[in-house]
Amino acid sequence: MQIAINIRRSRSMKLYSAPGFTSLADHIALLEAELPFKLVKVDIETKQIEGGGSYTDINPKGYVPALEFNDGEVLTENVAILAWVADRAPQLAPQGHLGRERLLEMLSFIATEIHKRFPTYLSLPEGIREQTAQEILHWFGFAAGRLERGYLFGETFTVADPYLFQLAWGAAQLGFRLPEPLGDYIARIEQRPAVQAAFHREGLA
Numbered sequence: 001m002q003i004a005i006n007i008r009r010s011r012s013m014k015l016y017s018a019p020g021f022t023s024l025a026d027h028i029a030l031l032e033a034e035l036p037f038k039l040v041k042v043d044i045e046t047k048q049i050e051g052g053g054s055y056t057d058i059n060p061k062g063y064v065p066a067l068e069f070n071d072g073e074v075l076t077e078n079v080a081i082l083a084w085v086a087d088r089a090p091q092l093a094p095q096g097h098l099g100r101e102r103l104l105e106m107l108s109f110i111a112t113e114i115h116k117r118f119p120t121y122l123s124l125p126e127g128i129r130e131q132t133a134q135e136i137l138h139w140f141g142f143a144a145g146r147l148e149r150g151y152l153f154g155e156t157f158t159v160a161d162p163y164l165f166q167l168a169w170g171a172a173q174l175g176f177r178l179p180e181p182l183g184d185y186i187a188r189i190e191q192r193p194a195v196q197a198a199f200h201r202e203g204l205a
């Protein structure tokens with residue numbers, strides 16, 4: 001009995017992540033929040049977990065990210081994981097009486113209007129991608145309009161920023177000409193120590 005209790009206590013929270021994908025946002029947010037966790041890499045094509053096992057046993061949806069708590073419970077979806085981090089790190093959450101709702105509003109917007117257009121864009125043959133590319137750029141433009149004071153919620157970096165950052169960074173890699181100030185925003189966020197650490201841990205340049 002004593003042994004079983006000790007084993008359970010020694011488990012650590014795990015973030016299942018695929019290098020460079022949107023799980024990078026959760027990775028950055030957890031590092032910014034200074035929450036202890038182990039990074040577990042997932043092969044997004046084969047759904048194999050580094051070190052063995054099928055990722056679909058962890059998240060039957062097959063998507064990264066997933067956050068596995070010490071008791072074995074698993075939380076999925078960027079919106080839910082980033083909101084969970086913000087609840088534990090108020091310095092990474094928008095303030096004010098509607099702060100939590102404003103965060104969910106922003107995370108849902110990023111997930112549904114920007115993030116979810118990328119799988120569609122990438123699945124289309126090159127010749128007929130233009131309309132989806134324009135829609136992505138339109139919504140990046142909306143987000144860019146929020147960055148006047150540096151971040152999505154003004155002068156404070158919140159958990160919504162690594163989500164927008166990862167998508168803008170990925171879009172730039174795909175050759176999208178992003179509306180300003182997203183170029184500056186990417187360059188500035190890239191310099192944050194937590195972002196540098198996440199890039200290093202994910203093996204990104």
Ligand SMILES: N[C@@H](CCC(=O)N[C@@H](CS)C(=O)NCC(=O)O)C(=O)O
Nearest residue numbers: 021022044062063064065077078111
């Ligand atoms: N609704 C999920 C979607 C996550 C998602 O699209 N993850 C991509 C990487 S960015 C993925 O794991 N794709 C694997 C696949 O399509 O098989 C969320 O927002 O967390």
